[in-house]
């Protein structure tokens with residue numbers, strides 16, 4: 001099951017429900033000599049439960065460079081290492097990416113073991129029709145920086161996925177409503193895979209009142225998902241473009257095609273307008 005040459009395994013662990021650990025994760029964590037864990041005390045009961053007896057050392061945001069050197073020493077001695085974070089997939093709003101880059105740069109293999117990830121679990125249950133989404137992760141905690149961050153993604157058309165801590169969830173949804181408007185579809189995915197799992201959908205403008213109505217709704221861990229920005233079409237502008245093209249003598253089909261490409265307005269609506277303009281011209 002494990003590799004012939006030393007590798008770094010990047011191992012996803014559950015985000016709440018221990019039943020979500022994969023068989024492969026159990027096998028790898030039980031067979032490697034070393035485990036680099038974000039918080040060794042946090043991971044200890046989980047590792048004990050699955051029967052892992054590896055030596056565990058810490059690798060977190062503040063010691064990642066030093067811990068990466070230690071991982072490289074293990075690999076150079078021919079000993080594989082597994083990386084785990086407190087929950088979910090390492091390097092997804094968690095430490096690990098700098099380690100992975102160093103290990104790859106040193107010519108060793110990095111083997112991902114996929115599994116739980118709060119963003120993916122939330123998106124899979126949110127019901128957005130879009131195939132794409134933008135994973136933002138955590139917003140800056142301070143109000144001004146958060147507002148700037150939100151503005152920077154306010155025109156993105158696909159759904160947006162944020163992580164948020166319970167003590168900031170109210171401020172976050174209120175700031176989102178101020179920037180994105182009250183009508184944006186919102187899904188709050190709270191305590192996924194745990195006893196009090198809640199997936200609540202509402203217009204963004206109603207989220208603050210929903211959270212305020214019951215303090216239990218503000219507890220636990222959150223993924224916040226927002227529908228993407230709607231394409232706003234300035235109809236006057238698209239009609240002006242269409243009129244110019246028709247006045248220039250372009251046939252209706254070509255004028256509609258170009259006006260659609262320039263303005264983004266729907267072809268059907270443009271075609272209907274073009275026929276009206278043409279009839280007006282000919283006095284019908």
Ligand code: SAM
Nearest residue numbers: 015088089092117118163164191192221222223
């Ligand atoms: N690496 C993790 C992953 O793969 O999802 C994310 C780690 S990040 C430090 C922790 C954040 O993930 C939490 O603040 C919350 O936004 C989200 N999260 C983690 N577990 C969750 C859960 N069970 N339900 C909802 N959100 C969760």
